[in-house]
Structures are given as C-alpha cells and as structure tokens.
Amino acid sequence: MTTHRKKLIEVSIPLEAINVASAREKSIRHGHPSTLHLWWARRPLAACRAVLFSQLVDDPSAWPDRFPTPAAVEAERNRLHKLIGGTKEAEYKDGLVAWESSNNEAVLNAARWEIARSVAWGLGEEPPPPEDGAAILAYLQAKAPPVYDPFSGGGSIPLEAQRLGLRAYGSDLNPVAVLIGKALVEIPPKFAGLPPVNPASRDQRARGGRWQGRGAQGLAEDVRHYGVWMREEAARRIGHLYPEATLPDGSKATVIAWLWARTVRSPDPAAKGAMVPLVSSFVLSTKEGKKAWVEPVFDAAAPDGWRFEVHTGTLTKVEEERLKKGTKSDGRGAGFACILTGAGITGAHIRAEGQAGRLGARLLAIVAEGSRTRIYLSPTDQQEALAASLANDERVLDAHIGTLAQAVPERLTGGTCYAYGLTTFASLFTPRQLVALTTLSDLVAETREKVLADAMYAGLPADPSSLAQSGTGATAYADAVATYLGFMVDRATDRNCSICSWDAGPPGSKSSTGGSARTAGVRNVFARQAIPMTWDYAESNIFSESGGGFLSALDWIIPAIQRSAVPIGPGGLFLVDAAKNSFPVRPVIISTDPPYYDNIGYADLSDFFYVWLRRCLSGIWPDLFRRLTTPKEQELVATAYRHGGRDQAEAFFMQGMGDALTAMRKAAVDDGPLAIYYAFKQAEVAQEGLTSAGWSSFLQAVVDAGLGIDGTWPVRTEMANRMIGSGTNALASSIVLVCRKRAQDAGIATRAEFIRALKRELPDAIAAIRRAGVGPVDMQQSVIGPGMGVFTRFAKVLEDDDSAMPVKTALSLINRVWDEIENELTEAFDAPTQVALAWFATYGFDARPSGELITLANAKNIPLATLFSSGVFQDLRGKAGLVARDDLPDGWSPATDRAATIWECVQHTIRVLNAEDGGAEAAAALVAQMGQRSEDARALAYRLFEIATQKGWASEALIYNALAQEWPRLAEMAPAVIARGPVAAAQATLF
Known part of the structure; x- marks a missing residue:
C-alpha cells in the first residue's frame, strides 16, 4: 500500500481561529469580493485560504528526520497553527x-x-529563501500543483488559491458564476500594473502627475x-423620467424612491368593482x-x-x-381586506386576478432627500x-418580447411570484x-467603444483578439471594462425591481457593519434566496445618490477590483x-464547494441576472451567453418538482454527484488530499441529526466514487454562542471533508470488524481532535x-446478510461508539466526579432532598460524608x-x-478564568498543578457541555x-508558570 506524506489538514488545523475569522468576515463589506456581484452561499475567504494552505503544507509528522521527537512535531505544528490563525490575544487578526492579511504581503509571503x-x-530540493518573494512565487508557479475547483460558484476558492x-x-x-470568477481571478492579472486609459487620467499625467497605482487599480x-x-x-437621455419632488414650502428635492401598492379588484359587490390596495x-x-406613515382616505372624487x-x-x-398591519386581514382564509367594505380578499382571488x-398599482408615498434626513x-x-x-413606451414593449421575456421560475424553494x-x-x-x-x-x-478608442490612444497594443479569446491588447481591455460595467447594471437590477420592498428601519436594528441603527431604505430583491x-x-430613483442609485x-x-x-x-x-x-x-x-442536495436552486435564481448580463455582454462573452437562460436540467440539486418526486430527485443527485466525484478523483494528484465542503440545512439536522438524507447521500456518493x-x-x-442561543448548537455552517483516493487493494470487513476497529481507533482520534483545539460544540461533526476514515479504508463493509453497509448505517454506528467511549471515560473519573455528573445531568446546580444524593452515593459506593467533605457537594440540612x-x-x-x-x-478553573482579578494566568496555574489530571479535566468540560446542551442550558453550555x-492556550502557558516556581504558581490562584 502506498504511503503518502500527511498534510496538515489531515492532522490538525486551528479551527477556533478559522471560525472566528469566518464569522467576522460576514460583517466585512467594503472591498470584499462578494460585493462585485451577488452569488449565493459563498464560502468565507478565511476558510478557503486556511483549507488550501493546510492541503498543501506537510504536517511535521511527515518528516521524522527533521522533526524527530513528539515535542518537536508539536512545536512545529503549533507554529504553523499560529501562522494560519494568529493569536487569541490579537483576536486572531494577525494570522x-x-x-487584514488578505493583502498583507508579509503574511502572504510567509x-x-x-x-x-x-x-x-x-x-528532494530546498525552497527559495524566505525573504525572496519573487523567487517563491516563481517556484510555486513552476513546481506546486495547480488548484482546481469544479464547482467554483462565486470564485472564493480559485481567488484564494491565486492569493x-x-x-x-x-x-x-x-455562466453567471463563471463570469464572476473571471472578473475576480482571470481579468485583473491580465491588466495588472497598467495605468488608466481614460482622458482625465491621461491629462493629469500629461500635466506632470505620475501614476502610482498597483495591481488592478488602473483598471478600477x-x-x-x-x-x-x-x-x-443615461441621465441626459432619460433623466426627465425621474422628476424632483415638490416640498410643502415649494422647494424641490431629489426623490429617493416612489413607494407603490399593488391593487386588485374587490371581490365584494358592495365595492362596485373598485380596485383596492394590498399593503403589508x-x-x-x-x-x-x-415616524412616518400612510393613512388611506375615503374620497369620492379620487379614483375608486x-x-x-x-x-x-x-x-x-x-x-x-x-x-403595521396594512390592509392585511384577520379573517380566516383571507390574506387582505377591502378598505372600502372590510370584506376578505383571499390569496386565490389575488392569484386569479394576477394571472x-x-x-394594478397606486402610488403610496414619495420619499425625498432632505438635509441628512428622509422626507x-x-x-x-x-x-x-x-x-x-410609460406603459406603452417602445422600449418597454421591446423588453416584454426580447431577452427579458424569459419565464420566471414557477416553483422555487424560497418562494416565487409566478403564481x-x-x-x-x-x-x-x-x-x-x-x-x-x-x-x-x-x-x-x-x-466599450469609447474605452477601445481611449485605450488605442493611450498606446495599448492594437491586438484585435477579444478578452474571450485570451487577448491582452486594447480590444481585450475594452471588453474587460465593459464586463464590470455590465456588473454595474446587474447590481442596479437588484435594487430597481418591483420585488424590492421598503425597509422602515426598526429601532435598534444594526447595519451590516455593526454601526448604529439603520435608516429606512430600499431592500434588494435577494434579501433571501427567493423571488x-x-x-x-x-x-x-436610479439617478439618486442613495443605495438604489446606479x-x-x-x-x-x-x-x-482593487x-x-x-x-x-x-x-x-x-x-x-x-x-x-x-x-x-x-x-x-x-x-x-459543491451543491448541497436540495438547498439552493442557483440556476433558477441566477436567471434574474443572466437575462440582463446577456443583454449587456453577449457580444463580449458569446460562449457564456449563447443560451436564452442558464442550464437547468444538469444542475446537481435534488429538486423534487424538477425530477418528478423526491426519490427521483435523490437518485438524480446521487448519480450526478457520484459522476462529479469520480471525475475529481481521476483529475486529482495522487499525493495530495481533496477538500470538499458540505453545508447543512438547519432543519435537516434538527429533524434527522447527522444521519440526515442529504448528508448521508453526499457521503455515500463520496465513498462510491472511490474516495x-x-x-x-x-x-x-x-x-458558537449565537448558535447555542438559537437552539442550533452543534450545527456548523459547513463541514470540510478531507479525502484521499482509496487504495486499489483495499480489503473487505464485516460489521463486527468495523465496530472493533472503531472502538480500537476512535479513543486516540478523539483525544487528538481535542488537542487540536476543537471545542465541544464541534465534536460530533x-x-x-476518523470514524468514516475507518469505514472508507475498506472497499466495503458487509452486514450480517452479506449486503454492503450503507453510509447512513455507518454514521449511526460511529455515533454509538462515540457515546460508548464517552461513557467509558465517565467511568474512569473519580467517584465524587461521577456522582456530580449524574446529579448535574438531572438537577443542574439545583438543591434537592438529601435522599436523592444518598441514592446516587450508594450506587457509586461512596459515603455521603465524603461527598460533602470533597468540596463538590454541600449539605443544606435536609437538602x-x-x-x-x-x-x-x-x-x-x-x-x-x-x-x-x-x-x-x-x-475552579472556570471560576478563576472568569474572575475580575484572575484570568488566563491564574487558570494556567491551576492547569499546571493538575499534572496528569489535566486531560481528564478537559474531557469533563466536553462532557458537561454535552449535558448542558441536551438540557437546553445555553449559558452553562457556553461556559464549558x-x-x-x-x-x-492554558496548557501552553502552564510551563512558564511552573518555571517561575511552585510558590508563584500557587500565588497565581490566590485572591
């Protein structure tokens, strides 16, 4: 059997630091690649960067001649962890x-x-000197294997590989995803270092100014x-269609938005056929x-x-x-109420009228720009x-029969307006x-024609090859600028559509950057994954300076771009x-980062953007926009309504994902691991646990592909604190599967042999996972x-009837053996701790009649007096x-x-760690004095977390x-505490 050098990702990664950075990244918008163009369910750049690095860097255990002792291996591994994650003291912002490191050349070069x-x-070579960044880049380009993401989506993984x-x-x-990826990964390097070609910049340079930009700043x-x-x-041509508003004092103000209410004919005969508003x-x-609000006024002279x-x-x-109720109805079966008669208006009636x-639509209100306020x-x-x-404007009529006449999805997981x-x-x-x-x-x-003329004048090569033909001259440069301008139009559609709603800005709500309460404004179409x-x-007003402006x-x-x-x-x-x-x-x-079973229908959603990109850019990217809409039938999503039922959808997904994984295995290098992300749906785990259909189907496809x-x-x-608080504690946003090509000579095992192997190997694996810094909240995943590592080591595992064991059964067995190991660990604790665990699992820290404790003490064969004298329990006179x-x-x-x-x-470690005059050093002193009991204490913290989680004690679970x-970190600090002597160590715990 071939032996491969272990990569860091196969042994240990600084998971807490990666998760902190990934969570923090959600609040970062300015300059984030996701702001170039919307794409759904992007993986955090922090996670992609860490995973890629760990896939390519050897674990120090792979080099016993260079790191000959366990201590040397651990020290080198910790050094790599710090390079990836940074330090907790710096809130992991130095890794x-x-x-902050995404454009920090010193960190990236390291x-x-x-x-x-x-x-x-x-x-068998030596790398270039660490300080020679250019030589390192040249070496990687020549010798390191290329990275490939066959489901590149928003382009996060190729972008981080390039970084x-x-x-x-x-x-x-x-094709929308491909174009986003090209705009992030492929286009900027082509024109890196070029100064801008626009006349204003040229004139400035002609007057003695010097272009000092770097990278793609000229393009930007x-x-x-x-x-x-x-x-x-555009304002010169159609600006008159966006008139200013007249304020009460007769002055003029720019309109931010016109707010409209859809109308429907009242089903109540007493309304005499009037159109009435549907207002949420x-x-x-x-x-x-x-505060501002709208009041409907009855006026016989007004329409309807x-x-x-x-x-x-x-x-x-x-x-x-x-x-806040608008015209919504309290009546059973009615969605809205007629404002004229109060009669209910059912969804069926609205759908029939809509179809x-x-x-219709009536203007509800006008929002104008005031002096630092909305009017x-x-x-x-x-x-x-x-x-x-404008209803009969030629441009409007053309839109209804042209590219934009393509159908909105009739069904969509998150909802659709088609009905x-x-x-x-x-x-x-x-x-x-x-x-x-x-x-x-x-x-x-x-x-684009203006850019082309200016690029030629600026001296770019007169190469007629287009950007799609891999050109790098003036023609390709004009194509590149036009591509980003097409994205501008696409971004504008997301806030200039009749699906956009008005956000009244609820008190106390925070902006995406964590600032003060947000002001009222226009919500974009894709506030969620639906239309x-x-x-x-x-x-x-597309010509205003507000968020909906072009x-x-x-x-x-x-x-x-920058x-x-x-x-x-x-x-x-x-x-x-x-x-x-x-x-x-x-x-x-x-x-x-492949599709996730039945999570998101990217193809249906992306058609919203595709039809506009096709109108803007089909001449520049003819191969990407040769179809009227995006491909649907081949999309690897288990959508029941597309494939004739749930079973057929699952079969389609399994077949397609299996083919894709097989293709990956064939294309992958032999001596490196594959990293495959899988995202859980919260409801999926809540209802079925870690043997859910999507998860087990995905793992089955991985196994069947020979991985x-x-x-x-x-x-x-x-x-983790937010997840526990919301009742979804052990749910990661995604799981990174680390895979290898399965050996061709892999053997066959029986169910009993598989279970024995799990019991033999999981204890050490669990201990290693804990040492790697994985917290209790992430242990189950x-x-x-390692459990699936045992399972997939074999070509197959046979059940008692000689049928092949499915992944779903293997997952259940892994979880069962893990529970048994945890229970065995509990039995290894000292007797007072075992009694405390049993009490905590039933009563928490609540007091109960002493008879309850007597029963537990007798079961563990420990005197009641010993429990009271141990400092674990207190005698409350009858309780x-x-x-x-x-x-x-x-x-x-x-x-x-x-x-x-x-x-x-x-x-006590929790007590001193959280004490005002204690902290990490005092806690490290306790850990130092525990000696061999330190690992047992840490294991108990994991067990207490599991109990608190099962009981729904969120705050207690967070503590553990x-x-x-x-x-x-406490264990790492402990030697320094010991080095200062036993007196110093003892004093650190005294308050």
Missing part, C-alpha cells in the same frame, strides 16, 4: 485567515514559503470613470420622534373612492401596531401619471425601471459540467472524520446540591488538596465550550 518548502522537500501564489483554476455549469479607476460617464449619458404595512419610518395621505410625527404603540393580468410626501397625480405614461401573474422577468420591473435599465444596458456597448411576491414595493454600484465594485489578488500568476475559469469528467487542467489539487475520508472539520460563519462556582473557596489548588477531584479542577477551547 493568515484574518481579513504562507507561500511554507507551501514552497513542503513542495521542495517532497522533491497564495498558486496556479488557480475553476469551472461551473452556470477606468471602471469608475466610464461608469460615471454611463450614468451621466402603512409604516414608512420607525425612527423615534420622526380612496387615496393615500402621508403623515409624520409620533404614534402610540396601539396606533403603530394598527398601521389574468388585472393587478416623506403624499403621492401626487403628476408623479403617478408620469410613471403610468400572481409576474411570469416573465420583464414583468418584475415597472415601465420606468425597464426604460432605465435597458438604456443603461445599451450604453455598455457604446461605452417572492411583494405587495407594496419601492421604486428607486453609481452606488461603483462603491461596491471598485474596492473589490483588492483582487494580483499580480500573482495565471488563473482561469471555464464553463464546464463537473459530472462530465472534462476538466481542462490536470492533475490538480481539488478544493471545492476515502481522512477528516471532517466543521467550519462555521456563526459563532469532527468525530465523523443537598452541587457547590455553586460563586461559593467555591479562593486559593484552592489541586497540588495541595489531597482529595482533589476532576470536578473541582474544572469548576469556552473553557474547552481555551484549554490548549
């Missing part, structure tokens, strides 16, 4: 995974050198310049002291006998709750009439939005079906790795209970307490999870 060192040692100096490739079935400046020109030219809320702003008036001021709580094309105005006939006059008559993408937009967006789309091609029906919608897209796109990973090396994104085994690059390191599983690392984008942490005595030491228990070790994760 490779930190957002990581690249580690990769180069592992590659060089494997080839680490590797040749980076990816592919996807979805040109995108900004030509994006502004596009906006100004009449509240426009909830800002204290400046009613109109809207806007009011500002203060509201009572009762009034605000009434207004017949009979839904809310009542609708006017003039503003309403102008918008209505209400919004059946084409054109129907999702108001006439004014269609005029504006088609005008801007058409301007992309015109702007839902919106009853009252917000129409942005130029606001530049504020997101430009930083993303922070791209250039200049580094080659990268490429391809339009490829992963299941077809047609990888254009091989052999490769596989690191990928063995070496490890499972839970990566989360929510911190992490234990799957008994565990000694609360706040009541534990100061100055306790496991070195001086002759009857010290493991329970006391844990509880935090202690277990802190333990490696």
Whole structure:
C-alpha cells in the first residue's frame, strides 16, 4: 500500500481561529469580493485560504528526520497553527485567515514559503529563501500543483488559491458564476500594473502627475470613470423620467424612491368593482420622534373612492401596531381586506386576478432627500401619471418580447411570484425601471467603444483578439471594462425591481457593519434566496445618490477590483459540467464547494441576472451567453418538482454527484488530499441529526466514487454562542471533508470488524481532535472524520446478510461508539466526579432532598460524608446540591488538596478564568498543578457541555465550550508558570 506524506489538514488545523475569522468576515463589506456581484452561499475567504494552505503544507509528522521527537512535531505544528490563525490575544487578526492579511504581503509571503518548502522537500530540493518573494512565487508557479475547483460558484476558492501564489483554476455549469470568477481571478492579472486609459487620467499625467497605482487599480479607476460617464449619458437621455419632488414650502428635492401598492379588484359587490390596495404595512419610518406613515382616505372624487395621505410625527404603540398591519386581514382564509367594505380578499382571488393580468398599482408615498434626513410626501397625480405614461413606451414593449421575456421560475424553494401573474422577468420591473435599465444596458456597448478608442490612444497594443479569446491588447481591455460595467447594471437590477420592498428601519436594528441603527431604505430583491411576491414595493430613483442609485454600484465594485489578488500568476475559469469528467487542467489539487442536495436552486435564481448580463455582454462573452437562460436540467440539486418526486430527485443527485466525484478523483494528484465542503440545512439536522438524507447521500456518493475520508472539520460563519442561543448548537455552517483516493487493494470487513476497529481507533482520534483545539460544540461533526476514515479504508463493509453497509448505517454506528467511549471515560473519573455528573445531568446546580444524593452515593459506593467533605457537594440540612462556582473557596489548588477531584479542577478553573482579578494566568496555574489530571479535566468540560446542551442550558453550555477551547492556550502557558516556581504558581490562584 502506498504511503503518502500527511498534510496538515489531515492532522490538525486551528479551527477556533478559522471560525472566528469566518464569522467576522460576514460583517466585512467594503472591498470584499462578494460585493462585485451577488452569488449565493459563498464560502468565507478565511476558510478557503486556511483549507488550501493546510492541503498543501506537510504536517511535521511527515518528516521524522527533521522533526524527530513528539515535542518537536508539536512545536512545529503549533507554529504553523499560529501562522494560519494568529493569536487569541490579537483576536486572531494577525494570522493568515484574518481579513487584514488578505493583502498583507508579509503574511502572504510567509504562507507561500511554507507551501514552497513542503513542495521542495517532497522533491528532494530546498525552497527559495524566505525573504525572496519573487523567487517563491516563481517556484510555486513552476513546481506546486495547480488548484482546481469544479464547482467554483462565486470564485472564493480559485481567488484564494491565486492569493497564495498558486496556479488557480475553476469551472461551473452556470455562466453567471463563471463570469464572476473571471472578473475576480482571470481579468485583473491580465491588466495588472497598467495605468488608466481614460482622458482625465491621461491629462493629469500629461500635466506632470505620475501614476502610482498597483495591481488592478488602473483598471478600477477606468471602471469608475466610464461608469460615471454611463450614468451621466443615461441621465441626459432619460433623466426627465425621474422628476424632483415638490416640498410643502415649494422647494424641490431629489426623490429617493416612489413607494407603490399593488391593487386588485374587490371581490365584494358592495365595492362596485373598485380596485383596492394590498399593503403589508402603512409604516414608512420607525425612527423615534420622526415616524412616518400612510393613512388611506375615503374620497369620492379620487379614483375608486380612496387615496393615500402621508403623515409624520409620533404614534402610540396601539396606533403603530394598527398601521403595521396594512390592509392585511384577520379573517380566516383571507390574506387582505377591502378598505372600502372590510370584506376578505383571499390569496386565490389575488392569484386569479394576477394571472389574468388585472393587478394594478397606486402610488403610496414619495420619499425625498432632505438635509441628512428622509422626507416623506403624499403621492401626487403628476408623479403617478408620469410613471403610468410609460406603459406603452417602445422600449418597454421591446423588453416584454426580447431577452427579458424569459419565464420566471414557477416553483422555487424560497418562494416565487409566478403564481400572481409576474411570469416573465420583464414583468418584475415597472415601465420606468425597464426604460432605465435597458438604456443603461445599451450604453455598455457604446461605452466599450469609447474605452477601445481611449485605450488605442493611450498606446495599448492594437491586438484585435477579444478578452474571450485570451487577448491582452486594447480590444481585450475594452471588453474587460465593459464586463464590470455590465456588473454595474446587474447590481442596479437588484435594487430597481418591483420585488424590492421598503425597509422602515426598526429601532435598534444594526447595519451590516455593526454601526448604529439603520435608516429606512430600499431592500434588494435577494434579501433571501427567493423571488417572492411583494405587495407594496419601492421604486428607486436610479439617478439618486442613495443605495438604489446606479453609481452606488461603483462603491461596491471598485474596492473589490482593487483588492483582487494580483499580480500573482495565471488563473482561469471555464464553463464546464463537473459530472462530465472534462476538466481542462490536470492533475490538480481539488478544493471545492459543491451543491448541497436540495438547498439552493442557483440556476433558477441566477436567471434574474443572466437575462440582463446577456443583454449587456453577449457580444463580449458569446460562449457564456449563447443560451436564452442558464442550464437547468444538469444542475446537481435534488429538486423534487424538477425530477418528478423526491426519490427521483435523490437518485438524480446521487448519480450526478457520484459522476462529479469520480471525475475529481481521476483529475486529482495522487499525493495530495481533496477538500470538499458540505453545508447543512438547519432543519435537516434538527429533524434527522447527522444521519440526515442529504448528508448521508453526499457521503455515500463520496465513498462510491472511490474516495476515502481522512477528516471532517466543521467550519462555521456563526459563532458558537449565537448558535447555542438559537437552539442550533452543534450545527456548523459547513463541514470540510478531507479525502484521499482509496487504495486499489483495499480489503473487505464485516460489521463486527468495523465496530472493533472503531472502538480500537476512535479513543486516540478523539483525544487528538481535542488537542487540536476543537471545542465541544464541534465534536460530533469532527468525530465523523476518523470514524468514516475507518469505514472508507475498506472497499466495503458487509452486514450480517452479506449486503454492503450503507453510509447512513455507518454514521449511526460511529455515533454509538462515540457515546460508548464517552461513557467509558465517565467511568474512569473519580467517584465524587461521577456522582456530580449524574446529579448535574438531572438537577443542574439545583438543591434537592438529601435522599436523592444518598441514592446516587450508594450506587457509586461512596459515603455521603465524603461527598460533602470533597468540596463538590454541600449539605443544606435536609437538602443537598452541587457547590455553586460563586461559593467555591479562593486559593484552592489541586497540588495541595489531597482529595482533589476532576470536578473541582474544572469548576475552579472556570471560576478563576472568569474572575475580575484572575484570568488566563491564574487558570494556567491551576492547569499546571493538575499534572496528569489535566486531560481528564478537559474531557469533563466536553462532557458537561454535552449535558448542558441536551438540557437546553445555553449559558452553562457556553461556559464549558469556552473553557474547552481555551484549554490548549492554558496548557501552553502552564510551563512558564511552573518555571517561575511552585510558590508563584500557587500565588497565581490566590485572591
């Protein structure tokens, strides 16, 4: 059997630091690649960077001649952990995974050198000097295997591979995803270091200015310049369609948004056929002291006998709750109520009217820009009439029969508006939005011609090869700028659509960057993964300076271009079906984030953007936009409604994913692990646990493809305290599966042999996982790795009837053996700790009649007096209970307490760790004095976490999870405490 050098990811990674950085990344927007263009369920860059690094760097145990002792191996492993994760004292902002490190050449070069060192040692060579960044990059380009992600999606993995100096490739079935990846990975390096070509920049340089930009900053400046020109030219052509609002004092103000309410004909004959509004809320702003709302007014002179008036001021709580109901109905089976008669309006009636094309719209309110505030105005006939006059505009009619006439998904996991008559993408937009967006789309091609002329004038090579043909001259540069301008249009569609709603800005809500309470504004279409029906919608002024304005897209796109990973090396994104085994690059390191069973229908969702990109860019990227919509049938998602039922959908997913995984195995290098992400749906785990259909089906596909599983690392984008608080404690955002090609000579085992192997190998594996810093909240998923490693070591495991054991059964057995190991560990604790565990599992820290404790003491054959004298239990005269942490005595030491228990070790460590005059050093002193009991104490913390979680004691569970994760640092500090002498160690615990 071939022996491979173990990679770091197969042994140990700094999981806590990776998870902290991944969770923190969610609050980072400025310059993040995700702001270039929306894509769903992106993996955090921090996780991708750490996983890729750990896939390529050897674990020190692979080099016994260089790291000959366990201590040397552990020291080197800890050094690599610090390089990846940084230090807790710096809140992990000094490691490779930190957002601050994404463009820190010193940190990145250190990581690249580690990769180069592992590659060089494997080839019997020495790496370039650590300080020679250029030589390191050249070596990696020449000698390191390329990275390939066959499900590249939003491009996070190829981008991070490129940042680490590797040749980076990816592919996807979805052309929108491929174009996003090209814009992040492929385009910026082509034009890295070039100064901008726009006339304003040229004139500045001609006057003596010097271009001092780096990387893709020149490209970014040109995108900004030509994006502004596009906006100004569009405003010149159609700006009159976006008039200013007249304020009560007669002055003018820029409109931020027009708020509309859809209308439907009342089903009540008493309403005499009137169209009545469907409003989800009449509240426009909830800002204290400046609340704004709409009141419907009955007016016989108004159309259909009613109109809207806007009011500002203060509201009572009762009034605000009434207004927040809008026209929604309290009646059974009715979604809304007729404002004229109060009759219920059912969803069936609204759907029927919508499908017949009979839904209307009335202006609800106008939001204007004031001096550092929003001004809310009542609708006017003039503003309403102008918008209505565009219904028969030639551009609107063309949109309804052109590219935008493609069908909206009839069914979508998160909901769709199709049932209400919004059946084409054109129907999702108001006439004014269609005029504006088609005008801007058409301007992309015109702007490209300006860029081309300016690029030629600036001296770029007159190479006629297009960007799609791998050109690098003026033609390709014009294509590149136009691509980002197409993204500007696409970003604008997400906030200029009749699915957008108005966010009244609830009090106390935080902005995405953690700032003050957000102000009211326009929500984008994809606030969730759906195209839902919106009853009252917000129409942005595309020429305003607000979030719905066209130029606001530049504020997101430009930083993303500027922070791209250039200049580094080659990268490429391809339009490829992963299941077809047609990888254009091989052999490769596989690191990928594949579809997740039935989680997200990317193809259906992305058509919203595809139809606009096709209109803007089909001439530049003809191969990507040759179809009318994105491919659907081949998409690897187990969608029951697409495949004729749940069973058929699962069979489709299994077959396709199996083919894709087989293709990955064939394309992968022989001496490196594959990393495959899997994301859990919360409901999936809550209902079925870790043997859920999606998870077990995915693992089954991995096994059937001839891959063995070496490890499972839970990566989360929510911190453990939030997850426990919400009742989803042991749920990682995703799990990284570490796989190897299974040996061709793998044997066959029986069920009994498999269980014996689990019992033999899991204890050491679990201990190693704990030493690696995996906290209790992530243990269940992490234990799957070594358990599946045993299972996939064999070609198959036979059941008693000689049938092959499925993965779902193997998962159950792994969990069962893990429980048995944990129970055996409990039995190894001292008797008072065993009694304390049993009491805690039943009563927590509550007191109960002493008879309850007597029963437990007799079961463990320990005198009651011993329990009271141990410092674990307290005698409350007829009652008994565990000694609360706040009541534990100061100055306790496991070195001086002759009857010290493991329970006391844990509880006292928590006490001093969280004490105002204690902290990590005092806790480390206790750990130092525990000696061999230290590992038992840490194991008890894991067990207490499990009990607290099962009981729903969230705050208590958090305490034990935090202690277990802190333990490696305390153990690392312990030798220094011991070195200062026993007196110093004892004094550290005295308060």
